[in-house]
């Protein structure tokens with residue numbers, strides 16, 4: 081890795097600091113008034129996404145400097161390194177090759193001397209055969225009944241992608257199959273997911289890269305007990321359980337036939353895995369052809385990211401804008417607001433993608449960063465959010481850049497619904513940007529004491545991502561857009577966007593306390609006094625009947 085100057089000493093960074101002082105007082109009203117073509121100029125279009133970034137607090141010079149920062153940060157080299165399969169995840173000494181998961185047949189990407197693309201397609205083929213059997217009712221349960229219910233057991237990256245994709249693509253799903261997702265170790269999750277289901281017609285997909293995760297393995301064992309209560313014979317497991325994992329040994333130990341294991345690889349990060357075999361439930365839901373259409377959407381965006389000049393490159397522009405607010409305006413968060421009900425889990429999915437990737441405090445070289453890294457991503461679908469937290473975005477004291485996502489064509493056309501939906505998303509972006517000034521409020525006859533409360537200062541920035549229709553392909557392009565935008569930010573911050581030591585810590589923290597909660601004897605507790613009291617309290621009050 082070539083040494084790169086610390087971020088805050090790069091020329092473009094210093095210029096941006098000075099430039100920020102001139103941009104901060106500018107109002108979007110003025111920027112638009114001074115340049116009537118701004119809305120036409122500040123937009124980019126690629127892979128079916130119309131990206132309007134004119135309602136951002138930027139000038140042409142801001143963009144020039146941000147693009148210069150990208151160059152000075154070696155972004156081009158970093159992109160090439162990721163696509164080439166270099167070990168860009170330095171702390172885990174791994175490649176981050178999610179782009180290989182959607183590389184078309186015939187492409188070649190070498191990892192440790194082996195071309196991984198044929199391996200990817202071999203697994204996709206195996207998934208397609210299995211999915212088609214389930215979809216046609218030809219994968220029979222142990223007692224001969226067709227599978228009607230599919231339950232994915234997994235957590236984090238082995239859950240959020242599958243849930244999000246299932247919800248997003250439900251319109252394309254085979255409706256006579258029921259899909260449920262169990263992630264939490266809270267027994268309620270399992271109990272509710274299996275309520276009213278017939279074990280004879282239920283298939284569990286145990287999805288875990290490591291096949292050692294406490295939550296997933298606990299839920300998988302509970303699922304095995306639940307299934308055997310009805311099916312009785314251990315031989316039934318082979319018909320009702322399949323695994324998605326990198327760990328064949330643990331899968332076999334659990335009792336799942338290795339023939340029913342769908343493989344992926346250590347160069348696929350959990351949060352980048354929804355298009356690997358972790359997407360098996362998605363493929364069963366929408367079918368192999370639509371799954372391939374989704375992969376093609378991902379790939380189109382990959383190619384755009386790899387090849388388009390930075391000034392027209394959507395992930396680069398989005399990443400730079402996020403960095404502009406995060407590092408110069410001190411914005412703490414980004415709101416993602418899809419005006420598409422099927423994308424209701426998209427913000428939750430993005431929370432992991434963005435915050436697990438860029439929630440880091442040291443550089444690749446291990447030195448403490450001298451600047452803010454990943455912002456907090458959050459959001460809910462519109463219009464619902466308008467009736468709750470938008471108040472703070474419009475009139476609160478915090479600056480919250482927003483990503484609006486909308487589609488010109490509805491999947492469920494119903495009277496005027498779609499016009500009303502789109503009118504709302506355009507109106508929100510307009511109101512946030514331009515506000516309502518004192519004169520306008522007064523002119524509407526508002527009593528003077530009420531005027532301050534009814535002023536909207538505006539100048540609240542937003543992006544508008546406008547697509548034609550939510551399809552498997554457009555979902556792929558959207559997810560890849562955010563994946564690469566996260567990469568752009570991480571590359572400039574010079575952090576490892578592909579490790580997750582904080583999550584790893586969570587995996588071991590509870591291990592010490594579990595025996596202390598389950599032990600009958602009053603063993604000595606060696607935690608802090610608060611934790612000791614909580615453990616004692618739980619031991620005293622817990623329901624000992626279970």
Ligand code: G6Q
Pocket residue numbers: 235236237238287288289290291292293296349350351352436580583
């Ligand atoms: C993702 C994280 C994390 C992981 C889960 C599940 O990038 O590493 O969310 O996906 O902890 O891990 P397993 O798939 O190994 O069960």
